[in-house]
Amino acid sequence: MADTPLWTFDELAKATGGTLTGIGEGASRAATGVNFDSRALQPGDVFLALKGVRDGHDFVPQAFQSGAAIAVTRRPIEGGACLLVPDVQKALEDMAVFARDRAVKARRGAVTGSVGKTSVTQMVMQGLSLAGRAHSAIKSFNNHIGVPLTLARMPADTERAVFEIGMNHADEITPLSEFVAPHAVIITTVGGAHTENFPDGDAGVARAKAEIFDGLLPGGLAILNADNQWFDFLSQQARGAGALIAAFGEHNGVDAQLIEHRVNGDRASVAARFHGRDIIFSLAHTGRHQAINALATLLMLEALDVDLDTSLLALESFAALDGRGKVTRKAFKGGEITLIDESYNANPVSMRATLESLGTQPKSADSRKIVVLTDMLELGTEEAALHAGLAAVIEAQDIDKVYLAGPLMKNLWNALPLPLRGAYAETAAELSPRLIEGLQGGDVVMVKGSNGSKAGLIAKTLLALDE
Known part of the structure; x- marks a missing residue:
């Protein structure tokens, strides 16, 4: 004990x-x-x-x-x-509020968004851990059980804490934000996730994400993505809740602006401007979208009283998470393949971001860029068009072959030019052997899809190649 x-x-x-x-x-x-x-x-x-x-x-x-x-x-x-x-669920919620209030010194942050909330939450936690007694969920506990459970597990002497908040429907974020009562919140981006539950599409998703302001403490900070089309709407909602605004992205004049992103092997070099100060740091994530996430992280850490030097050290030392951009090199056919594992989940926004990231990566004359995709789920009536629409994104990148699995990805298969087609199968399990047969040493392979469509199974198969 x-x-x-x-x-x-x-x-x-x-x-x-x-x-x-x-x-x-x-x-x-x-x-x-x-x-x-x-x-x-x-x-x-x-x-x-x-x-x-x-x-x-x-x-x-x-x-x-x-x-x-x-x-x-x-x-x-x-x-x-x-x-x-x-009621045991109500008891858990009561424990959450009690634990929150007894940790009188704790400054709290909350993170939501259609893409990137787990990565950002864990990046923030890396900085909080370097700065003092910190607390967060041990995994992606972001629902009606996970958020109050994370609060109930918070020690009384916690100095800083960060919480991930998710949703599938409207009116789910409000009570979770009210449990946390954060001093600062991040909305990473809005778009293309769970739209089957929102008849008005992204507009409904934006309203649901804005519920995070309902629990924000008076005078708290709303950290918003200036590159997202819903920035003005979210800013208006945040101000209506009494929040201050901090913006991040590639737009001029934002509080945290991405200036340059360069991939160097398994890492990326990021040049940014933070409140007018030029900074440079390195990330173990090669995706440009993760550099944007890092800027949101810096603003959150600042709001939770972590100094910039500590925050930059945290970003430098933060390892890519399994299924969220982790890069692994595997011996294969006398050479090696590079696996970029983005298999944790997918929606049109994250698909575009990761495809564009792969397209910008340098490659040698004897290497190829291979994309392996499984179905994106919970997209509603537009699911066929959203899958087929990825063809234009892929064609605009420096990508050599595309391997697809799932009934929805058949729409993309039919839209792809013949030279880009690698193989198609109904399931991830059926695609894996065809993918392995088609790979060669030097290939850079990115795997992405929704959890329910088993993209992770393909990534695990590739990771086990030399075992």
């Missing part, structure tokens, strides 16, 4: 209004963590019996056997201490 527990049982009862029961004589009355997944539970954790595909109450005995300090439940369950509450 840690010297300072994350939660005492009395704090849990105070936060939730729940009733403590089943505490054995001499048992500890404190917990060191919070979890809702009995498979990931650590000894000393609070176990939340949330209702998912199955009722979390079914897993309470297993949680006790794994060493849970206490379970938050709707009814008493034998085997350990329970905190009885009418």
Whole structure:
């Protein structure tokens, strides 16, 4: 048990209004963590019996056997201490607000956007960690469970914290932003994500992203992408919420402006102007869009009281995340291939950004640029046209061959010129062997697609080539 527990049982009862029961004589009355997944539970954790595909109450005995300090439940369950509450989800939310308010020194940031929010959140966390006692989610916990869970896991002595906030529908971001009550927020960009849930397309997405201002503290900072077509709308919404505005992008006069982006092997050199000061730094991401994300990160770190030197050091040392631009070189057919793994997710905005990034990368006379794409999902009635429309983006880049998987990508296959066609298959699993057969040493291969269309399976297959 840690010297300072994350939660005492009395704090849990105070936060939730729940009733403590089943505490054995001499048992500890404190917990060191919070979890809702009995498979990931650590000894000393609070176990939340949330209702998912199955009722979390079914897993309470297993949680006790794994060493849970206490379970938050709707009814008493034998085997350990329970905190009885009418609604476990509401109890988690109450814990989130309590944990937020007890961390009195913590400055908080929140990040949303159609593209790049996980990368930006983790870039920010890199800087916060260098600056002092910092807190964030251990993974992309950005929904109605993940955001309050991350808050509930925040130690009382936290100095700075950052939270990722996602959405699939309208009215999802507002309550999450209100839980966090951030001092500063970032909207990375707006467009082309979850549009099947918004009849008016990107306009609806922009309104939903603007909900992040609902929880922003008075006088807080809204960090917005000046290159995005919704910048003026989002600025107006932010000012209406009482926020100050900081802008980033390639436009002249913004607070953080990208001046030059050059790819040097597996890294990129970035020249920028930050509040009028010329700066240069290196990134382990070769995509131009990640340089833009880095500028948003600098503004957020500044808002959370991290000095610029520390922020630049954080960007220099930040490693690309799996599935979000990580570059790996693999021995292959007497040479090597370079894999750019962008397989975590995809929408038209991120597709365009990564394709353009690949197009700008230098290549030798004996190398080729290969694109491997799987379906983009949740795009609504325009999905066929949005897939076919990628052909123009690809043709404008210095790309040699295109490999595609999925019924929606058939629209792109039909739109591609014959010389660009590598292979097409209905599924990622069927495409993988055809891709490997067509590759040769020296190829630079970018893999991208939505989670549900299994782009990650192709990336994993390529990563395992020499195993």
